[in-house]
Amino acid sequence: MSEQPLFTFRNPWCAAGLGLTVSIAAGSALLGLIALPLLQPDLKLSGIWDAICSAAGVPRATPAHVAVQPDFTTSKVVMTSEMLTRPNAVSIGRGATLAQRCAICHGPQGVSDANSPNLAGQYAAVTYKELNDFKSGARVNATMSPFAINMSNQDMLDLAAYYAFLPRVPRSHSDPAPEAPVIVVNGAPMRNIAPCGSCHGDIDSKAGSPWLGGQSAVYIKAQLQAFASGARRNDISQQMRNIARQMTADEIDAAARYYESRP
Amino acid sequence: MLTNKRLILAHFWLAFAVFGLAILLGAWQMFVRSPLNVWHFNPELYYRSVTAHGSAMGYVFPTLIAMGFGYAITEATLERPIIGRRWAWAGFLLVAVGAVVALVPVSMGLASVLYTFYPPMVGNPFYYIGVVMVVVGSWIWVALTSINLVAWKRANPGRPVPLAMYANTAGSLLWGWTAVGAALEILFQILPVALGLTSTIDAGLARVFFSWTLHAIVYFWLMPTYIAYYTIFPRAIGGRLYSDPMARISFILFLVVSMPIGIHHLFTDPQVGAGFKFMQSVITGLVALPTLLTVFTICASAEIASRLRGGKGAFGWVGALPWKNPIMLATALSLVMLGFGGAGGLINMSYQLDSSIHNTQWVTGHFHLIFGGAIVIMYFAIAYDLWPQLTGRAMQSFGLMRVQLWLWFVGMIVTTFPWHYVGILGMPRRMAFYDYNNPAVSPQAFSVTMSVFGGLILVVSAALFFVVLIRGQMAPKQEQEPYRFAVAVHQPIRLPVALNSFGLWLALMVGLTLVNYGYPIAQLMALKETSVPAVYVGAAR
Numbered sequence: 001m002s003e004q005p006l007f008t009f010r011n012p013w014c015a016a017g018l019g020l021t022v023s024i025a026a027g028s029a030l031l032g033l034i035a036l037p038l039l040q041p042d043l044k045l046s047g048i049w050d051a052i053c054s055a056a057g058v059p060r061a062t063p064a065h066v067a068v069q070p071d072f073t074t075s076k077v078v079m080t081s082e083m084l085t086r087p088n089a090v091s092i093g094r095g096a097t098l099a100q101r102c103a104i105c106h107g108p109q110g111v112s113d114a115n116s117p118n119l120a121g122q123y124a125a126v127t128y129k130e131l132n133d134f135k136s137g138a139r140v141n142a143t144m145s146p147f148a149i150n151m152s153n154q155d156m157l158d159l160a161a162y163y164a165f166l167p168r169v170p171r172s173h174s175d176p177a178p179e180a181p182v183i184v185v186n187g188a189p190m191r192n193i194a195p196c197g198s199c200h201g202d203i204d205s206k207a208g209s210p211w212l213g214g215q216s217a218v219y220i221k222a223q224l225q226a227f228a229s230g231a232r233r234n235d236i237s238q239q240m241r242n243i244a245r246q247m248t249a250d251e252i253d254a255a256a257r258y259y260e261s262r263p
Numbered sequence: 264m265l266t267n268k269r270l271i272l273a274h275f276w277l278a279f280a281v282f283g284l285a286i287l288l289g290a291w292q293m294f295v296r297s298p299l300n301v302w303h304f305n306p307e308l309y310y311r312s313v314t315a316h317g318s319a320m321g322y323v324f325p326t327l328i329a330m331g332f333g334y335a336i337t338e339a340t341l342e343r344p345i346i347g348r349r350w351a352w353a354g355f356l357l358v359a360v361g362a363v364v365a366l367v368p369v370s371m372g373l374a375s376v377l378y379t380f381y382p383p384m385v386g387n388p389f390y391y392i393g394v395v396m397v398v399v400g401s402w403i404w405v406a407l408t409s410i411n412l413v414a415w416k417r418a419n420p421g422r423p424v425p426l427a428m429y430a431n432t433a434g435s436l437l438w439g440w441t442a443v444g445a446a447l448e449i450l451f452q453i454l455p456v457a458l459g460l461t462s463t464i465d466a467g468l469a470r471v472f473f474s475w476t477l478h479a480i481v482y483f484w485l486m487p488t489y490i491a492y493y494t495i496f497p498r499a500i501g502g503r504l505y506s507d508p509m510a511r512i513s514f515i516l517f518l519v520v521s522m523p524i525g526i527h528h529l530f531t532d533p534q535v536g537a538g539f540k541f542m543q544s545v546i547t548g549l550v551a552l553p554t555l556l557t558v559f560t561i562c563a564s565a566e567i568a569s570r571l572r573g574g575k576g577a578f579g580w581v582g583a584l585p586w587k588n589p590i591m592l593a594t595a596l597s598l599v600m601l602g603f604g605g606a607g608g609l610i611n612m613s614y615q616l617d618s619s620i621h622n623t624q625w626v627t628g629h630f631h632l633i634f635g636g637a638i639v640i641m642y643f644a645i646a647y648d649l650w651p652q653l654t655g656r657a658m659q660s661f662g663l664m665r666v667q668l669w670l671w672f673v674g675m676i677v678t679t680f681p682w683h684y685v686g687i688l689g690m691p692r693r694m695a696f697y698d699y700n701n702p703a704v705s706p707q708a709f710s711v712t713m714s715v716f717g718g719l720i721l722v723v724s725a726a727l728f729f730v731v732l733i734r735g736q737m738a739p740k741q742e743q744e745p746y747r748f749a750v751a752v753h754q755p756i757r758l759p760v761a762l763n764s765f766g767l768w769l770a771l772m773v774g775l776t777l778v779n780y781g782y783p784i785a786q787l788m789a790l791k792e793t794s795v796p797a798v799y800v801g802a803a804r
Contacts, residue, residue: 006760006767013761021519021771024549025542025778032541056782057536059790182702190689190703 073137075234077129079208084124095162110166115216121168126210128160138234169214181254191246213262220256266344272653274331285319286725288312293718298699298708306695310375317378323362325484330404332487333431339746340425341415347407357400365393373801382469385797388457391449405439423758427494427748433514434486444475456797463794467534468787474525482521488641492561498749499590502568505560507751511762516553519771523779530617535783547612589664593644596672600636625686628679636675652746656738660731670724678717681710
């Protein structure tokens, strides 16, 4: 066999192999890097070069003015798991005095008779965040907002420390505790709902998630409905809104009744 | 003519010994995460077992088969003892020692990172060192294959390289290049962390490097199977190969397009641009081409054999095939599994369809059907075909072989079909525990249980396989005819240089790799702040 030269366009195998490979690579690049990105209405590309950069995955810093600003106030409190976990006796004392203003709704010992939330034994970080949100307008309530508007940061720290210091509500019902509902223990993975217990105690407690044991079922239900409807939106990154929107009315009832019965 | 029979036999026996241990782990894993097991074990043991099963089945077993079969092909087709016999033994020892070095830390629970490494998880350095030893051992085989081919070509200028040797070299070159990705990942990214030299790792870049290896490794596993289709099957059923150039073109296509496509494993990864995902998706689609060519050529070869035996009619010839011949049976069953597995693969490679099954049990089902099914059943066939040559003793248990192959086929179907199905239901992969009491998970319980029984059938089949091999090893000595591969209907006397060499195809393979991987890798290397803290597995907490 005469050794014909391989790497020349006169060799049909070389010409065909190279031609096919280049045309397939170039064709898929044209489609993938230019045509398809330009066909995506959501990408808002300014031209061909922009399309190529976008499809190649070139990281871009988003200009600040492009970011969509929400038309409502968002929470400004940064939650960490260490936040307000070291109580201070002076702060608790000051908080006890300030709390007299709160007693008419939240009870003299932080336990409410009026379906207002029980604050006794609540994590200090949680109470502090909610007061802040009422003050900033991230959370709105006809009764709470005027109270919070004039509070200083120190007042809020003190109140939070005082309520965290009080003992939690004991189990209030004499009938046997209901079994934990599925939504609390398993959540609903197919609807992207994590188990309630994975943040609110029993399984795990996450920074910023309130203790719900002994809380009024009416209150819990009202808050879940407010999250679902968007009336309340001071949850971090829509965590609770995303969950509440996916929950059925029965699941909301079951979770509320379960937590009310818990100590 | 096979000269270094002990070398080849050592590769096969070690490969099958590793396979025998790993299949037991696999069956145990099927069981413990099924509803049949009451939840009472440490989930860490599951990940330990998955790591050992994957590393043994993915890295050690097929590599040894490719090496052993490769040496057999080199000696049988070039008709002379291999050059570099000592190097070959050194490569074998490296693989053997590497396997032990890797699997000791895994069994101690110090490297439960799964065989795909998954940075930022980082395990004991000896695990990675062991894997590197296995790869380096196999690279010796890669080098020896080319050295032997070049030496033969010098001695036989202008003669066509025998098809089996051409395909074997294509497989070795594919492996040599595709293993580079994981080697870069281990040497430059993971080992420095595992050895404590640094504590952060660019997990996104590591995944891109691994995808370089992870897809084409499947085609490396597939090579011995395809070589057996083309060069053992037609001879074993008393026919001829339909087309020699068609076979070469298939292997060339594998060499060029099967490597720069691994990013289809990263369709949901944020660090790679959508455009590159699309480009690799297109080229992944091209890999169907050599497989379709192969199915056509093999079916045509079967028809030739059947008509020589008196087969008639448009489809009547199928009945006239020698169905009692284990190679016939294995090839047919392998092609059926390849058909189903390939159809599933088309879903995995499609950028859009993939999102419905990405990271679900569908994927695990898919690669078990392709690798464990279509590929491994031909490894059995290769062993059955080569054993008399290697041992000098005739195989006698043909009935047992047929039972073994049927059991493997049935077991693999019963294992993987439900596995695919639960993937569609959304069952995630790589989990030790599923709560089948959960109303959302309970519909999967029946299918998962079925899979367990499939796994048990596979264990029985593997046990029968060992019985056949050991009986073959104990049969009386017998004079064997020289080993030969299938000849084509038109056996080539002259070939275009492109079909007799690799230069052009290697250039295209490397070029396509640069086009498809160059930018994503360069960008990730240039970006700052892409490293994350390593998560040490098995370290004291």
